[in-house]
Amino acid sequence: VFSVISSKTLPENLRLDAEYFQPKYLEFYGLIDNWDNLGDYIQPPINGDDIRKYDENGDTLYLRTGEFNLEGLHLDRVVKIHKPQDIKVNIKLRDVLFTRKGNYGKSAVVGNEIANAVISSEIMLLRTRDNRLNPYYLTAFLNTRFGQIQIERNIHGVSNFSITQDDVIRLKIKILPHIAKKVENLLA
Numbered sequence: 001v002f003s004v005i006s007s008k009t010l011p012e013n014l015r016l017d018a019e020y021f022q023p024k025y026l027e028f029y030g031l032i033d034n035w036d037n038l039g040d041y042i043q044p045p046i047n048g049d050d051i052r053k054y055d056e057n058g059d060t061l062y063l064r065t066g067e068f069n070l071e072g073l074h075l076d077r078v079v080k081i082h083k084p085q086d087i088k089v090n091i092k093l094r095d096v097l098f099t100r101k102g103n104y105g106k107s108a109v110v111g112n113e114i115a116n117a118v119i120s121s122e123i124m125l126l127r128t129r130d131n132r133l134n135p136y137y138l139t140a141f142l143n144t145r146f147g148q149i150q151i152e153r154n155i156h157g158v159s160n161f162s163i164t165q166d167d168v169i170r171l172k173i174k175i176l177p178h179i180a181k182k183v184e185n186l187l188a
Contacts, residue, residue, distance in 0.1 A: 041132055
């Protein structure tokens with residue numbers, strides 16, 4: 001008895017876990033199939049720095065995922081560090097910070113109060129490529145159910161969930177310029 005075995009290379013982003021194919025996701029993605037990929041509007045995401053030595057007399061805020069929730073950034077528990085010379089990520093005003101691990105899927109726009117902060121390795125920097133995507137709109141979108149259901153579908157892990165940079169750039173987004181300006185006026 002002979003059998004023919006065929007092999008095929010699967011796409012790198014193919015998920016084989018049952019959770020990924022739940023009907024609620026398939027139905028949702030059917031609605032947003034023609035939306036743009038977030039990666040078309042942002043530079044490649046960058047993870048922050050892993051710093052474990054905090055100092056209450058430090059000169060720099062060190063942002064961790066615990067400071068984020070769906071309403072934004074809360075600095076009441078933020079720690080301080082002495083800013084190292086060799087940090088990977090220098091955040092700028094209007095950058096978007098996105099939690100990728102643990103308290104994953106939350107975002108906030110960099111404002112004056114955190115412009116010189118350092119972000120932990122559990123946070124990604126999302127920087128828009130140009131003016132086609134307003135950072136306030138991006139943050140509001142990611143924190144809505146449209147963003148959160150995509151993030152929820154793309155998380156990895158068993159006990160410590162996270163989302164990868166590749167997953168983030170594949171998130172679908174609908175740009176609504178007339179709403180984007182209103183969101184910025186409301187949130188800025």
